[in-house]
Amino acid sequence: MTSVLMHGLADGAAGVAHPNGTVRRLPDIVIIGVRKGGTRALIEMLSLHGDVAAAENEVHFFDWESHFQKGLPWYLSQMPYALPGQLTVEKTPAYFTSSKVPRRLQQVNPGAKLLLILRDPTERVLSDYTQVYHNRLLKHKQHQPIEEVLVLKDGGVNLGYKALNRSLYYVHMQNWLRHFPLDSIHVVDGDALIRDPFPEVKRVERFLRLEPQINAANFYFNRTKGFYCLRDHGRERCLHDSKGRAHPRVAPDILQKLYRFFHEPNRKFFELVGRTFDWN
Numbered sequence: 001m002t003s004v005l006m007h008g009l010a011d012g013a014a015g016v017a018h019p020n021g022t023v024r025r026l027p028d029i030v031i032i033g034v035r036k037g038g039t040r041a042l043i044e045m046l047s048l049h050g051d052v053a054a055a056e057n058e059v060h061f062f063d064w065e066s067h068f069q070k071g072l073p074w075y076l077s078q079m080p081y082a083l084p085g086q087l088t089v090e091k092t093p094a095y096f097t098s099s100k101v102p103r104r105l106q107q108v109n110p111g112a113k114l115l116l117i118l119r120d121p122t123e124r125v126l127s128d129y130t131q132v133y134h135n136r137l138l139k140h141k142q143h144q145p146i147e148e149v150l151v152l153k154d155g156g157v158n159l160g161y162k163a164l165n166r167s168l169y170y171v172h173m174q175n176w177l178r179h180f181p182l183d184s185i186h187v188v189d190g191d192a193l194i195r196d197p198f199p200e201v202k203r204v205e206r207f208l209r210l211e212p213q214i215n216a217a218n219f220y221f222n223r224t225k226g227f228y229c230l231r232d233h234g235r236e237r238c239l240h241d242s243k244g245r246a247h248p249r250v251a252p253d254i255l256q257k258l259y260r261f262f263h264e265p266n267r268k269f270f271e272l273v274g275r276t277f278d279w280n
């Protein structure tokens, strides 16, 4: 694997310099997931900090073979040019649930600080379903009603549904903890980030040992969008329309079934990270 990573690495993993003194470096911070956890909101909010330079797109280096085969020079080419003293961050929500990623990331970037943003697992499943539903709609493809995907004919929860597996946080976390110490992973409460982003973002700032810069005035609630939006040097902006979609209505008995299903996996996750979350 090392040869794949080093292939064509002319400038060295330390970084690729630009004449104006900025450098493309391996990320100091990686937002590893979870899909639909609020990863876009988190990276945008973190970018309010002057000492943070964020990669624009999801990189998918460690989880997509076609990208990984291109080696580290390609990975570096996806990073933003950062000033000396700035921290570089990339986000790829699929990293958290991809079993090969923790080992690969550890080999390339063992000192990275990891941010993991999680939501109530049931809410995350509904968000995941909604995302796939919209993608299929765009492609004029058929979609299954949510009840059919969630519950089997015998009334049991459909364990084969991928979105359900992605919400089994302890399964994936166990894999990460084989390669990274717990104190290098900060779990962001995605539900709290939706309700009131400022305190959550301050926690992230502290974890990253960034000088406190982000303040309450950087956030305002937009009634039309129904979410907090950002104010940066007087410019106001909300996240894209694909963030904050309405979820399908699910029959209360099915919701209860899901809450019950996640109860034990959630308990295992809390035990792993030594912290509880206010999930159903």
Ligand SMILES: Nc1ncnc2c1ncn2[C@@H]1O[C@H](COP(=O)(O)OS(=O)(=O)O)[C@@H](OP(=O)(O)O)[C@H]1O
Binding pocket: 034, 035, 036, 037, 038, 039, 040, 041, 093, 126, 127, 128, 130, 131, 193, 194, 227, 228, 229, 239, 242, 243, 244, 245, 246
């Ligand atoms: N401020 C703000 N504005 C809009 N949306 C917000 C915000 N904070 C968190 N969120 C939640 O982010 C959810 C999308 O998560 P991700 O960005 O991780 O999705 S993705 O995996 O990259 O597709 C998205 O999920 P849905 O509500 O299901 O669309 C939002 O609930």
